[in-house]
Every structure is written in C-alpha cells, then in structure tokens.
Amino acid sequence: MSEVEEAKQAEEMRLQRIAGLADSLKNEKQRLTCDETQSLVNVLESGDCSKFKMQFRECVIDKGDKDKCQHEFLLYAMCTMKQESELSMLLNPVLNTETLQCSEDIKVLIEESLGFITEAINKYGLENIALAFNGGKDCTVLLHLLHMTLQRLNLHNTNVITVNIETEEVFPELNNFIAQSADLYRLTIVKKNGKIKDALFELKADMPHLSAVLMGTRSTDPYSASLRSFTPCDPGWPSLMRVSPILSWSYKHVWCFIREMNVPYCTLYNEGYTSLGNIHNTQRNPALLCEDGTTYKPAYCLTDGAKERAGRTK
Structure with a gap:
C-alpha cells in the first residue's frame, strides 16, 4: 500500500x-x-x-x-x-472482552497471554500481584488482557494493585490517561518516583506480600531479548517475579489488538509518537511525517516495527 x-x-x-x-x-x-x-x-x-x-x-x-x-x-x-480514543473511553465506558472480530493470529496471541496471566494468578494469588502501568501502548494492552482474564475468572469489580513509576518528567497526556484508566478499570494506583530499581524496592517494602509484577515487556524492547514469560528479577533487585504475558508480541500485534478490540489508548499515539519516554527524550517518529512536512500519521500507521523507537533519544 x-x-x-x-x-x-x-x-x-x-x-x-x-x-x-x-x-x-x-x-x-x-x-x-x-x-x-x-x-x-x-x-x-x-x-x-x-x-x-x-x-x-x-x-x-x-x-x-x-x-x-x-x-x-x-x-x-x-x-x-486529537483525542478520539480518550473521548471514546469517557463517552462510551464499555470495555470489550469479545474477540470474535479479531484476526486469527491476534486470537492466538490473546489466548497465550491470557494463559500466562491466569497462571500467575493461580500461582501467586491476585492480591500478591501488581501491574506495572505507565500509560504506554504495551502496558495498555496488558491492562486490557488482565481485565479480560478477570472477567473469565469471574473476578468482577476487582481492584487491582497498580504501580506507576515516574522516572523523569512525563507527558501530561500520559498522566491524564493513567487517571482515566484507573477509573475505568478500577485500579489502585501506587505512584513511585525515581529509578525503577529503587521504586521496586520501595514498593516491596510497602507491600512485602507482593510476589510478582505483571509487565508489558516485549522481546524487542532494549535488554529484553533473553527474557522469558516468567523471569525472576536479577540479583541485587527486589525478590519479585517478572511476568511478561506479551513478550512474543510485535509492534504490529499491539496495534492490531488495540484497534480490533477498541481498547482506549493515550492520545499521543494519534500525533505521531510511537514509543513514549519522557518529554525530554521523546519526539514524534520521523517515519510518520506526512508529505506536507508538518503533520504526522497515527502510531498504528507505522509499518516497519524496527523503527518503533525512531523518535526516542534514550
């Protein structure tokens, strides 16, 4: 095309x-x-x-x-x-859990990921699991998959412990989306500031019963190629199991799921951003620049997943 x-x-x-x-x-x-x-x-x-x-x-x-x-x-x-997804979420707060409209490859990935989440809940107990959520597309997919799992397990109206780690100054749009997602998905947001390692130590100290953290990591993320769906934190880190249910998903898979399932997502992705860090190290992806030289296509228009982080300086 x-x-x-x-x-x-x-x-x-x-x-x-x-x-x-x-x-x-x-x-x-x-x-x-x-x-x-x-x-x-x-x-x-x-x-x-x-x-x-x-x-x-x-x-x-x-x-x-x-x-x-x-x-x-x-x-x-x-x-x-510029905020169609956010508005759709606020005007029509109905979370879709039906996969009939999804393509076959996405259905296979969904079932695989739901299986990993279910395994984690059965092994550790939902009350001993936290969800890492920063408002980005990957953890948004994970959040919705967790919601789908809870519905299947008849764990309705469950308040999920969610940790939001702010390492540096973040986009206001991300904070807005996180707050809206908390209301929509019934999340208990635990905010931590600083480096990820320090934040996890603080989280573990505050909640010593925590055994695992659900993360939206994919194998194409930096330093993630050797991870498995269940990987303990490295030595010197808190004693937590990192559960990565969408590890095998590609950039294309992420956006197919979001759009086919009508999952609400941060509005920045409609403005040419494809990977969100903080306001200092994140720019619009040049691969999405339109012919007019001023406007950008939405993130889901990026066809080459290898260019996902082209707008990131770090």
Missing part, C-alpha cells in the same frame, strides 16, 4: 470515529437540549474548532452549568480530533 493510500485509509477511519463520537454527543440528553446538541454536532462534523468552542460556551458555559462545564475539555477535544 502506498503512502497516499495509507493516508487515505487513515483519514477514512478517522472520519468513522468522528461519526461515532458525534452519535455519542447526540446521546448527551441530560447535558444539552436537542437543538444545542444538533448544533454542536454540525460544527463537530465540520471540524471548525474555533466555532465549536465559541458555540459551546454560548450553550453551556455561559449558563453556569457546572456539571456541563466539567465536560468542556471533552467536547472541545472532540472537535480538535
């Missing part, structure tokens, strides 16, 4: 998502009148951000409706077309 054809396909899919969000906006009956809703939908579909914001203020903000005001960022972001 040529670059032009890929761009056309991406544009068609974007318009489909916008149409879906417009339908969601039409259902906001408790927040907007029918006339206000239709008027906003019309502007949303036209893509006129300035007009949308002005009109939203007229029908919501100026009325002093605090409940509606809380949704200003959500509705305005709809019009900017």
Whole structure:
C-alpha cells in the first residue's frame, strides 16, 4: 500500500470515529437540549474548532452549568480530533472482552497471554500481584488482557494493585490517561518516583506480600531479548517475579489488538509518537511525517516495527 493510500485509509477511519463520537454527543440528553446538541454536532462534523468552542460556551458555559462545564475539555477535544480514543473511553465506558472480530493470529496471541496471566494468578494469588502501568501502548494492552482474564475468572469489580513509576518528567497526556484508566478499570494506583530499581524496592517494602509484577515487556524492547514469560528479577533487585504475558508480541500485534478490540489508548499515539519516554527524550517518529512536512500519521500507521523507537533519544 502506498503512502497516499495509507493516508487515505487513515483519514477514512478517522472520519468513522468522528461519526461515532458525534452519535455519542447526540446521546448527551441530560447535558444539552436537542437543538444545542444538533448544533454542536454540525460544527463537530465540520471540524471548525474555533466555532465549536465559541458555540459551546454560548450553550453551556455561559449558563453556569457546572456539571456541563466539567465536560468542556471533552467536547472541545472532540472537535480538535486529537483525542478520539480518550473521548471514546469517557463517552462510551464499555470495555470489550469479545474477540470474535479479531484476526486469527491476534486470537492466538490473546489466548497465550491470557494463559500466562491466569497462571500467575493461580500461582501467586491476585492480591500478591501488581501491574506495572505507565500509560504506554504495551502496558495498555496488558491492562486490557488482565481485565479480560478477570472477567473469565469471574473476578468482577476487582481492584487491582497498580504501580506507576515516574522516572523523569512525563507527558501530561500520559498522566491524564493513567487517571482515566484507573477509573475505568478500577485500579489502585501506587505512584513511585525515581529509578525503577529503587521504586521496586520501595514498593516491596510497602507491600512485602507482593510476589510478582505483571509487565508489558516485549522481546524487542532494549535488554529484553533473553527474557522469558516468567523471569525472576536479577540479583541485587527486589525478590519479585517478572511476568511478561506479551513478550512474543510485535509492534504490529499491539496495534492490531488495540484497534480490533477498541481498547482506549493515550492520545499521543494519534500525533505521531510511537514509543513514549519522557518529554525530554521523546519526539514524534520521523517515519510518520506526512508529505506536507508538518503533520504526522497515527502510531498504528507505522509499518516497519524496527523503527518503533525512531523518535526516542534514550
């Protein structure tokens, strides 16, 4: 497929998502009148951000409706077309666990990964397992796979211990996505700062009962080629089992799963980022730069997984 054809396909899919969000906006009956809703939908579909914001203020903000005001960022972001995944998650908080629509190779990977997670739960007990979650695409896949596992095991409404390690200054969009994911997936977020090793020691000291950590590591990640799905931490590290259920997944597999399962993901991936570090060592991937020289394709348009970290300086 040529670059032009890929761009056309991406544009068609974007318009489909916008149409879906417009339908969601039409259902906001408790927040907007029918006339206000239709008027906003019309502007949303036209893509006129300035007009949308002005009109939203007229029908919501100026009325002093605090409940509606809380949704200003959500509705305005709809019009900017840069936060479709986040908005979809907030407007339609239904987590899909059905794999009928998935391609056969993704179904095989899903079953394999669910098996590893189930094995970890049976071996260590869910209360003794933490999930490492930094908002990136890989651990987002892992988070959803964990949710699918819990549903299969009838462990509904389970509050999962989740550790978020901030090593350096992170993107605000990542923090927003982490907070939204915590609400959606019922996570207990334990924040730790500093180097990963020190953070894990602190976590183990705070929760000595922890035996394992679920990680979204893939074999193509730095220093991960020799890992196995169950690998103890190295000597000198906390006594924890690293469980990596998606170790065999490729970059393409990750995005096929996210899109086929309609999994919410961080909005930065819609802006040309393919691997997220911190704000100092992460740039948009040059392989996704469009012909106009200014805009970037979404992360899922990257066809060469070997270029996944092309936007990373570290």
